[in-house]
Amino acid sequence: MKKIGLHEIRREFLDYFEEKGHLVVPSFSLIPKNDKSLLLIGAGMAPMKKYFTGELNPPRRRMATCQKCIRTGDIENVGKTDRHATFFEMLGNFSFGDYFKKEAIEWAWEFLTERLEIEPKALWASVYFEDTEAARIWNEDIGLPMEKIVPLGKEDNFWELEIGPSGPCSEIYIDRGEAYGCGSKDCKPGCECDRFIEVWNLVFTQFDKDEKGVYHPLAHPNIDTGMGLERIAAVMENANNIFEIKEIKKIINKIEDVSDYKYGSDKAKDVSIRVITDHIRAMTFLVGDGVLPSNEGRGYVLRRLIRRASRHGKLLRIDGTFLTDIVGEFINSWMVEYKEIKLREDHIKKIIKAEEDKFQETIDSGMQILEVYIKDMEINKETMLSGERVFKLYDTYGFPLDLTLEILEEKSLKADEREFNIQMENQRKRARTARDEGDSGWGASIDLELFKKLNSIFKGYETTKTKSKVISLVSKEKGVNSMSEGEEGMLVLDETPFYAESGGQVGDSGLIKNDSFEVEVIDTKHNKDGLIIHMIKVMEGTINLNDEVVAMVDISRRDSIRRNHSATHLLHKALREVLGEHVNQAGSIVLPNRLRFDYTHFESPTVEQLNLIEQIVNREIYNGLEVTTTEASLEEAQKQGVVGLFEEKYGEIVRIIRMGDFSQELCGGTHVINTSNIGMFKIISEGGIASGVRRIEAITGLSVYEYLNEKEEQIETLSEILKTNKIDLIDKTENLVSELKAQEKEVSELKKKLSGDLSKEVLETLVKVGDTSLVTYRVDNMDIDDLRTLGDKIKDKLDSGVIVLASVVDEKIIFLVMVTKDLNSKGILAGNIVKEVAKITGGNGGGRPNIAQAGGRDVSKLEEAFSKVVDLISDFK
Incomplete structure (x- = not known):
């Protein structure tokens, strides 16, 4: 075999098929264009689907690509096996009604044996068992012995959709030798062992399957082939898997440098290395193609990849953010073919860094909570985390469900996903109810059955005034023949200048009238069939069905x-x-x-x-x-x-x-x-x-x-207040701010002295709840920053314990709760405590396990709130 790497194989393939008259085009974006059936491009032929169906004419009847692909169906297995990956590149040559089986097979054989110099004796082929034509080409034209042409069934060697283009396949395998086999004399392609690797799939699209399942021959059959670039590179380098390919090893080496861990030393950590290596490639190209992290669709795929990679960095004990360092290494290698990722490098790194930073905050607090939950499960000998707790992690702390499931799985635990889904649906119902309560009521009315057969022509692009005819009047959701002064309802005209709300633009308002009446158009909307409906109020007279009217849009508006x-x-x-x-x-x-x-x-x-x-x-x-x-x-x-x-x-x-x-x-x-x-x-x-x-x-x-x-008036007013003219306003303000800062600094220093003295007084209130030290104290007219300063001083003098401080300012309560880390591990969490004490005083709040804050309203309930802390701690004795 030729000594050739991944980037060279890609170029050899594209150059070879260009010589064969193919139009070589760059990889299409990972974001599908005009194809709602796909979230992301997951196959080489996917961007050209409409060329195969005949919906669009291809730029040339022969094409070749190296297509970026992403598949996330088996994302949980990435890193755990040698073959799973979310990102891969697919080499493909395509014929749209031009050449067929003979050329496809001959060129595949020639490329593998002559361009890549793979030993012909190592190659095998499989065919669909009914495809005698393909078997004959392999045997008679290529010279492959019949014993090396393996007939397989529909599941392995036939490509089809429910309806539409379909056809048999022929796959090319490389025999890696008996050392990789199962030892059976009948071992050949189709066997479950690792001896035979499928490297190239040739699909002969020759049928059009109808709704009854009947296959009709296509007048102009097509060719669709796919060869995994990483897989053929592994074969050429005699690597056991894609993670041992030279170019991908460069990414692994960079992760080794960042993590200070040597790949191959620990199986669990090797999984993390492979996950990061795979996900780096996927996230770089997703961001490069315009995807941004979000909570739905392809944005969620990106967010999940970034967060999984970041979390596996934690497992490798990498401190802080690190992904952009690895991204840079990947870009420097792959830019040889994908120059656009180098041009967009800064943008790609910014987006990944922003998402990783955001996730660092989430994962730190979420992991502490999850660890407490897991400890509870171990104490209670439970294997299933309640759906309520899983939902709380997701809803309160932003901890992704898939990450919770993955961490639990590592400890042979599970989550009650059914209860989680119920909690999610209840939340959606609450949101829907809130939205419904805010509806005006028109939305339910404009899709009435009586509008079904009506048609209204929009003239509003050309004019703001038309002569029209009333073709429908509706009052209280019923069709009527007339409406009188003071009545409200809906009206449809045969043609109208009024723009109906659409595309973010609000609907027009105006007047509809003739000599007998005047109607105010309050709003204009479309129903689901696109009919233009006017929301009206009769200002004077009586309007009748079939009246001839003048419709006038409020021009100024x-x-x-x-x-x-x-x-x-x-x-x-x-x-x-x-x-x-x-x-x-x-x-x-x-x-x-x-x-x-x-x-x-x-x-x-x-x-x-x-x-x-x-x-x-x-x-x-x-x-x-x-x-x-x-x-x-x-x-x-x-x-x-x-x-x-x-x-x-x-x-x-x-x-x-x-x-x-x-x-x-x-x-x-x-x-x-x-x-x-x-x-x-x-x-x-x-x-x-x-x-x-x-x-x-x-x-x-x-x-x-x-x-x-308005701004000019505000400046005038400000100048009067500060007793200066507009020209000197900035200088005057800066001087005042400087004076204020100096005074604030002086006050702050006095407060520090006070809090130092006060901390001794507060510590005298310390009580023991079981083995836990508890301090509760009310100090008035302190803001939250001052409370934190006081809390920190108390905490410095307290090795272990719970601190609950309250300050009353203008009849409102500020709570601050601090809990030492040793108590967090026992399940005593600041966020839970502050939420409960605030609730008693009519307030709410939350925070991290070690520090949290809240507000309250009922000062008379403050002592009751302090007493509640004792009960909460007692539950963990």
């Missing part, structure tokens, strides 16, 4: 809305320019007085970045970009590079909004005709709303003018 909507497009583009291409819209609300824009990003933008974003948006407003609207097929829009925010909501024909050459996005909303119409843009606030999702609130137009006037 519509103008404000479209200014804000167009500004969201400029903002989205500016965010991507400043923060990176990973930024995507995660939701928006466009109102008349402001806009709200949610976006994906892993950290808080700096003040400088926000200023630059605001500056870019205003620059494009002042540039007066023409805003144009065109329609195209979804496929054509994607080819043009148009940004699509929520592809699952788009139909076949989409609306493209372009703002000069600066921005182009898919959008169904209403917009200004020129960016100069927006006037001005001002960011009012920015903050995080969920993991990996942030929110900007902003204003435009006259709202900015009003905002600036």
Whole structure:
């Protein structure tokens, strides 16, 4: 065999098939495009599925790729076995109605035996037992002896979906020799032992399976092949598994350096090394392709990989965060083929570091709690952790379920997942109930059966006023023929200028009238079938079914809305320019007085970045970009590079909004005709709303003018209060702040002296509850920082014990609880104690096992709260 490594094999493969007339394309993203059936790309052919089905025409009838793939179905086994991995690369050559079995088999044989110089005697093939054509090619054209062509059944050598393209397979195996075998004379491909390794699967897609299970021959059959790059590299290097490949060993060596552990010294720690090695590759490419950690979908896959790798670092006794060091080693090796990960290295490291930092906080507190639970189980000789406790770990401490299960499994314990799921569902029900209680009631009304056969044409892109006909009136969820002054209900027109709430843009309001009546349109919505429905109140007269009317949108309100909507497009583009291409819209609300824009990003933008974003948006407003609207097929829009925010909501024909050459996005909303119409843009606030999702609130137009006037008035008022003019306001404020800091420092030093003296007095209240020392003390007019200082001084003089301090400030109670670590291991936790004492006084709170704080309201119950601590500690005697 040729002495060749993983990166060289990849290049040899792609070059070989390029010589055979194949279009070699870079790996597709791990994020599937226009395929809702897949969470992530897990096979070489997956990104080209529509070429096989005929939905799309391929750029060439012959193609070849090395495709990045991720599969997480067996993530729990990664590291425990030599063959499981979440990330791998799949080499593949494909024919879309061009060549077929003969060429596929001949080229696979030629590549393996001539390019890779694998000894032909070591190669075997399997075929589907009914596929005599493939067997004949292997025997007569290739010269493989019949005894080395193994017929196997449908389970092994036939590829199919429930309906659609399907066909037989032929797999190529390498014989590693008798030393790896089971000793049986009948040992051959299909045997469960480790002697024969399958390296290449050739799929002959020659049938179209219908709903009755009948296989119809395809007029133009296809070829889909897949060869695992890591597996063939292991064969070429004579490595026992993928973790012994030279390039992957570089990652292991880096982990050895960071952990100060030598791979191969301990089986349990070797598992951790392999988990980190595998997950590093997966997380790097996921982030590189635009995935951000979150609690659902592919974001959760990424979060799980980062957290599993981080936790296995703990098992190797690595202190602090370390993953980005390993990421750098991986990028430096794989950039030979994937240059984009080097270009995005800083971004990739930032996201992984932010998630690892966040998890360090979670895992430290969660692990302490879980250790207490496990100790309880051991004392009580239990093997099942209650679902209630598992849920508490998840809900209160953010400890992932899969991590709890994994840690329990390491100790041969289990968790009551059924009870956990019940607790989760109860939480969801509570959330749903809370949402339902806040509903206005319209949502339940707009999907009435009587709307089913109606159709309304939207004219609001072209005009804000139409002559229309009333085709439906609804009052109290029933169809009516007329509505009189004071009545409220719903109305449908045959055509309307009113925009119905959609895509974050609120619905229009305005008037509908004729000589006999006037109706106020309060809101406009779509029902589930897309019908435009007006929420109305009759202001005067009587409106009748079939009346001819004039429908008029509130123009001033519509103008404000479209200014804000167009500004969201400029903002989205500016965010991507400043923060990176990973930024995507995660939701928006466009109102008349402001806009709200949610976006994906892993950290808080700096003040400088926000200023630059605001500056870019205003620059494009002042540039007066023409805003144009065109329609195209979804496929054509994607080819043009148009940004699509929520592809699952788009139909076949989409609306493209372009703002000069600066921005182009898919959008169904209403917009200004020129960016100069927006006037001005001002960011009012920015903050995080969920993991990996942030929110900007902003204003435009006259709202900015009003905002600036308000700020000017505030400056005037502040100048009067500080008795200075506006020019000297900053200097005056800085002087006052300096004086205040000096005074605060003086007060702080006095408080320290006081707390030192006070700690002696507090310790005199010490009592014993069994073997546990307990201190409870009330000291008024101390804030939480002062209480902590006092608590620390008491703790320094107390080797072991529980400290409960309370301070009353303005008739409100502040509680601080401290518990020494030796008592944590017995199950005495500060968070639990503070929650119970606060509850008695009508408050709540929580914290870590060793320190926690809470608030209370009923000062009269303070002594009762202190007494409760004795009961709580007594339970652990």
